[in-house]
Amino acid sequence: MNDSSWSIFVVLLVLLSFILVGLRQKARESQEYGFGGRFTGRIGGGAAIASNWMSAASLMGLAGIIYLHGYQGLAYVIGWTGGYVLLLVLLASQIRRFGKFTTPEFVGERYGSRPARLIAAVISIAISVIYCVAQFKGIGLIFSFMFGLGYEQGVTYGALAVVSYLVISGVLGVPRNQQLQYLVICVAFIVPLMWLARRLGYFWVLPQFGYGRALTDLWREFRIDFTLPFADDSLFQWCALCFTLMVGTGGLPHVLSRFYTVPNVRDARWSVVWGLFFIALVYWSAPAFAVFGRLIEARRGMIPSPEAARAAADVVTLNTAVAAGLPGWLVGVLAAGALSAAFFTVAGLLMTGASSISHDIYYSFLNPRASERARMQVAKGGTLVLAALVLIIALDPPGLIAEITAVAFALAGNTIFPLFLLGIWWDRANRYGAIAGMLTGVLCTVAQPVFGGTFPAVAALFPVTSSALCGTPLVILVMIAVSLATPPPPEEMRSFLEQEVHGHMD
Known part of the structure; x- marks a missing residue:
């Protein structure tokens, strides 16, 4: 087989393995449809959190934004990893x-308001749609890269593949499959990077630290x-982006739902710690791909214009692997990791949105x-x-993968995060404050394009x-x-927060 055939073969083999695992653990209850109800230990839970987090934005968009902006792109690395520290300290155990099992359910119970729960459900769906648009763009680019298709054809075929995958395998967010996915992503991202560093003559055992020489050479x-x-x-702008990604991490519904399935508070904390470690392994690697990509271009006398660089940014990891002459099967491994990350993220997001439609609205x-x-x-x-709505938007994506993803984080940080922060740590927060806060957060998110x-x-x-x-x-x-200008929440809820949420150490 030629290099292209090897790439396609590896991608199909990995996807087939996910389908087989998904069939073995297919969910049959609507309560599991959206977050998968099994706990598999602290390390396993951390791997499930990491796989739930890894997406096209992590494996493609992050390297692309650093490739374009250098140091400025590190705001994504710091914001996305720092957000998990914020979760660990402020929210995970509480x-x-x-x-409660979903974000709208928490809002409805904590604030005692059906309208607040409805607004939270609509916001959760909007976050899922925006986030999915970025993933669909990544899937479309990978399909275009592998099969030599135009972007529109690639994203259409990719969307059909995702939906077919969901229909065949049921809930792809169950933790066992997520652990398999993280293993694939980790191997698919780090092994080609080691090969790439060795081929370029840099320290390859830990290329995440060895690419400093490449920066100097550039x-x-x-x-x-x-x-x-x-x-x-x-x-x-750098600080604003970094802060937005941090608080947005603390407000993403599909991330928050992972803490509902652990058996106790201590496991919730340790799952986040392990998840942060697994996430960091991949995030340390993205800047190296960006630097190596720039270096290979420069040594070939190819200094792209800003427009050309922006057009190529989201596929810089794949282009760098091909330009460096990596074997076809290894390029296929890299593509399989990126595609599986996007597939699983789309699956989790679509099911989070579908869960809000089914459970919190219908x-x-x-x-x-x-x-x-x-x-x-x-x-x-x-x-x-x-899925159909996301596909329509993704046919003409409004920005780079990382930029589209950041909008979802902005919406989550402006709406869901304050509700959880005050809902857990301030017992005087009430339904009127929650509704006013969410509506204000939506206005803040759309302020630039609207006003x-x-x-x-x-x-x-x-x-x-x-x-x-x-x-x-x-x-x-x-x-x-x-909240201060309106009646306080019921005394029963304030007592519950004091006695059950904050009343004991474990």
């Missing part, structure tokens, strides 16, 4: 003690400085007497509807990919002010 040979801070954007509001079978049918139908043309200061303070630096504190202040 969410487990509270004991500057010495071509005067390309990847380490110059704030060359493309300001310090404010069952809770429209038909409380719905049977298990009816709820499952609604969930599956919701998955197909959301930025008329009010330039709004666009400067609330950039669409990093609006949470100003938005999250504003939402928290609104929630506090409205």
